[in-house]
Amino acid sequence: IPPKAMEGTDTAQLLALIAANMTLEDIAQDSGGLIDKSRTSIILGVASATELTAHMAGRLQRPAWVNAMRQAGLAESQVQDIARRISDHYVDWQEATFPGLLGNVIAGRIANRFDLTGSNYVTDAACGSSLAALQIALHELRSGDSDTVLTGGVDALNDILMFMCFSKTPALSVSGDCRPFSSRSDGWQRHGHLQPRTSRSGPGLETCVRTSRV
Structure with a gap:
């Protein structure tokens, strides 16, 4: 990604690329470098919105x-x-901004960057x-349909907009301590995460799911 386009690319896309690279390196190490890119897919769970979407909407x-300001009488x-x-x-609008702010581009960007020609969505x-x-x-x-699938969740939407949405629902924990399995549970806490998994199968190989987290 060119340096100028980086500021027009959401954090979730960039972190997903890093995680995918780490995961593919692990696969290559485990398999002796043998991976059929034509049968490697990327299927990710994502949030529909991104931080960059809200940021660019604010600029508008x-x-x-x-x-x-005119109503206030300023010159x-x-x-x-x-x-x-x-x-x-705010960052400037540029050609790379639109694909850079879309959550549904994450899988395709990984496929393009690493030349993986299985399914991606x-x-x-x-x-x-x-x-x-x-x-x-x-x-x-x-x-x-695939021998290897990079899968998991990507969510870097951890800005004030989401906290406002969930606080007004209301869903956020008032105490800041969720206690999800307690009778004193008082809500939920939000955090961003990137949790890729690698699922593989093949002749003589049971389906294997490996998990990592960034």
Whole structure:
């Protein structure tokens, strides 16, 4: 990814590339470098939204800032200067921004970067997305459509928007201590994660699922 395009690429995509590289290196080490890329798929559970989506949407609110400042009686030169200063807190829109902010591009970006020509797609089942992806990956192996599947969950959406959404639901733990199996449970805590799994099968090889976490 060119340096300029990096700022237009969501963190989830970048972390997924790192995790995929680590996982493929593990596979190569375990298999003596033998991996059929034409039969290697990527199926990931993701969040539909990304941090970069909210960030870039915020940049588009310039008309609202300008209108509010004009209503407050600021001189037009001040209005434009302040609006420019606010815009400078956001990254610029560029050609790479649209694919860079899409959660459904994560699997395709991995496939493209590592030349994996099996299936590549994502699934969104909310908090069950990674398990949904794993289930589909196992079906992919059982059907014989793939020999190796990179699967798991990718979620780096840990910004103030999500905390606001869940606090107003309300779903966030008031105490900050979830206690999920306790009668004193008072809510939920959010955290981002990247948890790739490698599922493999083949002649004489039982389906093997290896788990790592970034």
